[in-house]
Amino acid sequence: MSSVDVHSKLPHIGTNIFTTMSGLAAQYNAVNLAQGFPDFDVPSYLIERVSHHMLTGKNQYAPMAGILSLREKLATKYASVYGIPFDPVEEITITCGATEACFSAITALIKAGDEVIIIEPAFDCYEPAIVLNGGKPVFVKTTYPDFKINWDEVEAAITSRTRLLILNSPHNPTGTLFTKEDVTALRELLQRHDILVLSDEVYEHMVFDGAHHYCLAADPIIREKTLTIGSFGKTYHATGWRLGFCAAPAHLMKEFRKVHQFNTFSAVTPIQHAVSDMLDDSDWHHNLSSFFQSKRNYFLNLIKHSGFKAVATQGTYFQLLSYAAVSDKKETDMAEWMVKEMKLAAIPVSVFYQDKTDQQILRFCFAKKDETLQQAAEILCKI
Ligand SMILES: Cc1ncc(COP(=O)(O)O)c(C=O)c1O
Known part of the structure; x- marks a missing residue:
């Protein structure tokens, strides 16, 4: 049986790193600070409003x-x-x-x-x-x-x-x-x-x-x-x-x-x-910065005695950490090792460069519950 050739329009693109790392985090039951999404709830008012609009015919x-x-x-x-x-x-x-x-x-x-x-x-x-x-x-x-x-x-x-x-x-x-x-x-x-x-x-x-x-x-x-x-x-x-x-x-x-x-x-x-x-x-958007700043500070304080060194974050809910003091692994190898062996998922920053520039830094998402950040910090302090 002949099959039609698919001429990929994106031959060099595979599954993106966020999907890959979230998949590995699930597979290895790891704490997931990889993909950029909160593990806490949407404001209850918003849930109530979506339900209201669905129930009143805005469909x-x-x-x-x-x-x-x-x-x-x-x-x-x-x-x-x-x-x-x-x-x-x-x-x-x-x-x-x-x-x-x-x-x-x-x-x-x-x-x-x-x-x-x-x-x-x-x-x-x-x-x-x-x-x-x-x-x-x-x-x-x-x-x-x-x-x-x-x-x-x-x-x-x-x-x-x-x-x-x-x-x-x-x-x-x-x-x-x-x-x-x-x-x-x-x-x-x-x-x-x-x-x-x-x-x-x-x-x-x-x-x-x-x-x-x-x-x-x-x-x-x-x-x-x-x-x-x-x-x-x-x-x-x-x-x-x-x-x-x-x-x-x-x-x-x-x-x-x-x-x-x-x-x-x-x-x-x-x-x-x-x-x-x-x-x-x-007030919601006015208060968001202080909410995430507290999360960032909480996380950084927990890892201050670890070998991971923060590369300044002034915004977003991501923190870059340099691991040059604890390992000479490549970023992708370090991220894979961490998720499989230490049960903590992060994103290698090299994937954000076309030529995969490697600076021995990983990206951690701190839009997480305090207990998730605590679990992640305990792992980082052990490395
Ligand atoms: C810089 C940047 N732009 C765009 C997006 C996509 O946002 P959305 O989830 O609204 O599609 C993201 C999501 O992580 C992002 O980090």
């Missing part, structure tokens, strides 16, 4: 761009938190998570042969979307160990084919934040070059030690060329609900929606209504 297709009340409340939040005017009708679309927003944005903007600059280390969803659209990812590394963007190198990577620059702050996996200097450098770059920006800000409400999250679109020059992407899943401890958004000037949003409507058409209706209700509570 059919939502409007393609998302329910208007959610877009309006998001626009109000952008105005009050960052001073950014977004028109809820023409400039905001609700998506199936930030992942769908990234995919729809890249698909809407990238044609075959276009180049897209990705700053490494980088979250894994950007590159496949570029490749699927016939684009070429161009990688520019941050400095080590402070993971700063080298703007001269970014500018040197721009060619006549460069269409898009992908940025992420607060940054996964390093926890670094855009600085005021980054914003100035980006503004000047955009004045010199005709390129667009995808700004992935899914951890916008998780910044520590009094640091400030610079939403790039707050700068009027940057705003005109930028698609801002966010995730309600991250903000409301509900990554499984797959709700995110994209906000952008109307001419960019028009193209974004052409893809979004044939990609997923719309996001889950009762969840949009519930999140819209939740947005009335502005």
Whole structure:
């Protein structure tokens, strides 16, 4: 029997590291600080609101761009938190998570042969979307160990084919934040070059030690060329609900929606209504940073006498730890050994680099119950 050849469009892409490590964590009954999701509950109010909206008939297709009340409340939040005017009708679309927003944005903007600059280390969803659209990812590394963007190198990577620059702050996996200097450098770059920006800000409400999250679109020059992407899943401890958004000037949003409507058409209706209700509570996002800062401090305090050394985290719910003092293993080997032998799952940072740069650091997610962090810390202290 002959079988039809499948010409893989992503031949070098396998199951991603998060799925692999979560699978290994389950198989070896390990404490899972690998994948970025909380092991504590979604706020009970949100559960109650989803149930309410399901029981009262909000179960059919939502409007393609998302329910208007959610877009309006998001626009109000952008105005009050960052001073950014977004028109809820023409400039905001609700998506199936930030992942769908990234995919729809890249698909809407990238044609075959276009180049897209990705700053490494980088979250894994950007590159496949570029490749699927016939684009070429161009990688520019941050400095080590402070993971700063080298703007001269970014500018040197721009060619006549460069269409898009992908940025992420607060940054996964390093926890670094855009600085005021980054914003100035980006503004000047955009004045010199005709390129667009995808700004992935899914951890916008998780910044520590009094640091400030610079939403790039707050700068009027940057705003005109930028698609801002966010995730309600991250903000409301509900990554499984797959709700995110994209906000952008109307001419960019028009193209974004052409893809979004044939990609997923719309996001889950009762969840949009519930999140819209939740947005009335502005304390939630104001308090999120201190909530996660306490988690980070709790975890770091428990491991302060271990051989693992923290590489500063100013945001997100990830902590990088260097294990150079306890082992000379490669990151992937160390992560595999830890999950199988020590029953603790973490993510090797080398997977966030195309060339698998190895710095002997692992990423740990501290969005976990205190007892989970305690179990993880006990293991780390034994290594
Ligand atoms: C930097 C970054 N962008 C986007 C996403 C995807 O977010 P969502 O779960 O809303 O699709 C994640 C999830 O881990 C992330 O870390």
